[in-house]
Amino acid sequence: MSRYQASEIEAKWQKAWDEAGVFTATRSADKPKYYVLEMFPYPSGRIHMGHVRNYTMGDVIARYKLSTGHNVLHPMGWDAFGMPAENAAMATGGHPKTWTYNNIAEMRGQMKPLGLSIDWSREFATCDPEYYGQQQALFLDMLDAGLVYRKNAVVNWDPVDMTVLANEQVENGRGWRSGALVERRELTQWFFKISEYSEELLSALDTLDNWPAKVKTMQANWIGKSRGLQFAFSTVDAPEEFDRIEVYTTRPDTLMGASFLGISPDHPLAKALEKDNPEIAAFCEDCRRMGTSEEELEKAEKKGFNTGLRVRHPFDTAWELPIYIANFILMDYGTGAIFGCPAHDQRDFEFATKYGLTINPVFVPATVDADGADEYFHSEESAYVPQKSEAVRFVRGYAGDEVQTGEAAIDAAIAFCEGQGVGQGVTKFRLRDWGLSRQRYWGCPIPVVHCDSCGVVPEKKENLPVLLPDDVSFDVPGNPLDRHATWRDCSCPTCGAAAKRETDTMDTFVDSSWYFARFTAPRATTPTDAADAEYWMNVDQYIGGIEHAILHLLYSRFFARAMQITGHLPEKSKEPFNALFTQGMVTHAIYKAEDPSNGRPVYFYPEQVDLRDGKAFCKETGHELEIVPSAKMSKSKNNVVDPLAIIASYGADTARWFMLSDSPPERDVEWTASGAEATFKHLSRVWRLAAEAAEDTSGANDQDEALLREMHKAIHDVTAGIDSFGFNASIAKLYGFTNTLAKSKAGGEAKRQAARTLAQLMSPMTPHLAEEIWALLGGEGLIAHAAWPVAEAAMLVEDTVTLPIQINGKRRGELSVPKDLAKEEVEKLVLAHEAVVKALDGAAPKKLIVVPGRIVNVVV
């Protein structure tokens, strides 16, 4: 008997699938469709284990759905625009296009040996003119529909390199290449009106039954619907056009605790004041010398500048509050101005403490009486910030009951203020419009033209695509499109006069916001094809990383709506992803030592390490190394496992099986050499068992039924596992069933039947091995075409059950009873049980709980 030869088997069956066109997606009315999609990769040039895991999961679903009678669409493409290609061009002098297409070819070549059931005829890259040209058409339709507009927005500006930086290119407030202090600079940029859909994107989350709850929660928080009061403070001594300052607050009930007014450094008043006041100008400039990310803003030291101006409290015109310019107030949210209530907001508390402002408590815990309020506050070193749902005692309230919840107090305060003519209750959202302009080359050109007489003019559709020019260089920083005269200079589509092209390109999130729709008709000469979109949409199962929980998925949901409005998607595709699954990362141990000369860590590759008794030793020196388990794979830590090396030594089936076996799909999985080795041994064993069964000439016997019963249980459990994304659970059952088969004394025919079924159940995970066994044991045609096995209900029923007996919640014995035995009969048997008699010692039980078929608990 020969051995399990993965490389031979895998090449053979991949060829057979190709020749039979098994995975070509076809539209037909006779079968239901199923669209499974994994988030498409960025073409970095190498596939990594995370890809293997992600695509294997999708492949399990795709192959399973194929064998349950569906027309399956399982495509692959490339998220191919973006900064790394430009960075590579700057570093090595090549061209982003060459770099990208080379990487794609490289990665496609690495992906194919995995044996994924992908319809490669639909492949595209977002940097293909055929794709981004249709994206430009889509943009023009959205412009026409009023979904796109221009406004000013701030960017990270590197004053030395004279270029715009991405947030990740800003390190500690400095440009990553130049090291110059980054400035915030305003540019006119293009925006999608996603914020108009805030309410819709929020409420529709409720319809996404097959999305993880955590993703929906994150999106809901991101959209950030709030109810509050918007009102104006009248100013004292302020410039004329600023006699009132609008503020928005979600806690109007704390208005009597106000101690200052804070405005953003970008607030019109701040901008007006800095013109005549060098100190204010210096402060504002300092505030702007910071990256644009919210994280940086929040973590920065809170600073303010007293403008010397004041506002009058709306309830008491004699009460004046100082106006501060504060670095932590965003112009983008609310009105760019707030009132500070230090007693009940930790950030305001720290600000007030720093600048010696008054702290007026508005409420205290309901358990503290009114007289003890001041004493309570003086003993605290922080703001008192209870849950809004908690009832508190108001000592400086002005509306509603003395003791009420924050929620009730807010409602009462809004009603009172509206009655007094002090502002009105408004609903606001945190979600901002989506700025899509990028001052970069390697992206989809925004198809508009700037004309001196006509203004901003859309390019004509017949002139699309607006192609990226190839003759560009990256030897100087900045956007090459900006300095490419012959590309930039054009004629106005409206009046024909000399005009200039828009040199900004689109955010790469635009590319990935509609690729799922394009896959339904990747060669169409319009963005989508109505019949194909109608048939294939929606994506039935979308699979990807949790890191995309907010931005990519929210933008895609917005795009699906925009595409519906512009006639590119049907009504039913408003929510394009019926089910979402977020998979975990693949991790690997880091082997590390300290360099004695400088104390820096030194990282060792797995192949440099000997593992003995759970310890790691350097092969060369024999020194023991520190093991950091479950670390994210990273080139700099030398712990990246190359899928190609695994395929070369064990085969794709081993890589696929191991990626699914050890951890639940939503959690991280740690790649271990011993686990891969064990998987390979297991697959070899299955192969051997099948080969033995093929030659087994023994006749039917009384062991056959037991084996077939286990087979039906395996069918049931493995199928349930796949249906619920419990691939690790399915694999545990497959191990169990393999052990049963190995030990079975059943006859040859029963064993062959069991082995064929085992192959079918394994086929979504290890498709090549499954085909080989199927062929060996006389299965008809390809296993990929075979119908999924169905468990017979009669074979799953057990006659007797074992009931654990607990005494006071601790297991003290067990009882074997017929499955349907009446509760009273069970109670009798329990009370007669040795351990129970002993524990009761003649007394009657306090309580006797019988959960039929599960457990018995006796309380004594």
Next chain:
RNA sequence: GCCCAAGUGGCGGAAUGGUAGACGCAGGGGAUUCAAAAUCCCCCGCUGGUAACAGCGUGCGAGUUCGAGUCUCGCCUUGGGCACCA
């Protein structure tokens, strides 16, 4: 800083509020072998005990329940996101 998760043996993990540790790895013992590889069988949470068995045990601290890994509240640690990384 804010939002969202996760935490169970030496390790990865299993467990509709109902026998904690399925399945796999590592480890130990044995069979087979001239020997090895491969394969097969057995043991394997911690503490005490020859054993039967007893006590403890799901990050920490409270709570609900006949019964909590699972539900509630408060912490700790790790990971993801924070709008120009993709």
